[in-house]
Amino acid sequence: MARQAAHPASRVTAGVTFAARLAFENISHSYGSGAQTLNDVSLSAEPGEVLCLLGPSGSGKTTLLRIAAGIESQATGRVVMNDREIAGPSVFLPPEKRSIGLVFQDFALFPHLSILDNVRYGLTALSREESKREAMIALSRVDLEHYAASYPHVLSGGEQQRVALARALAPRPSVLLMDEPFSGLDSRLKDSVRAETLDILRHSRATAIVVTHDAEEAMRMGDRIALLKDGQLVQLGTAQALYQKPVDLFTAAFFSEINVFDAHVESGMADTPLGKVAAPGHGEGVAVSVAVRTAGFEVSETEGDIPARLLSRRYLGVVELLELAVQGSETAVRARVRCGALSDSARDIYLSLRNADVLVFERQTESA
DSSP states (O other): OOOOOOOGGGSOOTTOOOOOOEEEEEEEEEOTTOOEEEEEEEEEEOTTOEEEEEOOTTSSHHHHHHHHHTSSOOSEEEEEETTEEEESSSOBOOGGGTTEEEEOTTOOOOTTSOHHHHHHTTOTTSOHHHHHHHHHHHHHHTTOGGGTTSOGGGSOHHHHHHHHHHHHHTTOOSEEEEESTTTTSOHHHHHHHHHHHHHHHHHHTOEEEEEESOHHHHHHHOSEEEEEETTEEEEEEOHHHHHHSOSSHHHHHHHSOEEEEEEEEETTEEEETTEEEEOTTOOTTOEEEEEEETTOEEEESSOOSEEEEEEEEEEOSSEEEEEEEOTTOSSOEEEEEETTSSOTTOOEEEEEEOGGGEEEEEOOOTTO
């Protein structure tokens, strides 16, 4: 089990860096097969910000990170740090010249080197004594200086992740890149290690770009989130903006479980098996997709707007996952409700919708 992070008042803060703004301008990229992995992506991470790149596998998020690090070259576009081009049509700074740190998905610690020597590895421009001092400062930041003489195999997964973070921070980079940094951790450790990492990033003051496929993780860590799909930027904003005002059905489904119903707009309303819902901004007769979050239901055995029959229920601790038959719906309607909201013998029940959990989008054709 990873040790708890030191109290913020005791964490070493010496050697903080000056955070940089890192911008991607019209980045496109493809591999040898010709398949385009990034298509005209433009976004920026602001100084001191934690920006999460979120998306499913194959969306291009890791490729964008590798381009920032200098491991890959883009086909078109520029990478700019504080208004200085570091990768573009006529400029390509090598990775070691970019003041960018990188934490790999598997931590990439050297098993034959001590923890101290792992952290010192990138400090080649310093003398032996200077590099030891800087490495110890970095280890103190992550509360692991007492493991300096140990080797990676004696550490837990959470502790190894923190050593990898210390190694990336030791050269005092202006930007820190993290590729799925928590994916290899036990699920019980993820919450605590994420919180520790975020605290360390705040104290180091570096700009950070974190790649993840987990929407909740992005919401926990990111000041802003960039959602990617098929190599394109879908939406950029705060967690609250992407959850409450998703631009399309893909974004809505990425941030919450939803039920989807097809409908047409008549007199400003869309008629669904769950009743008529408002469809503001959509013209008369327009085909729409109505998304209802599974958490958007109130349930009762005695009263409500929509009669339903309980098909199955799964106890998940705080909540239950219900599958319901509703007249007019060819598929079961899913709902997450507070445990205890229904009796153990419940079968025929009633549903009511919370308007904030109903989203209406213009229906996309298959070709779109």
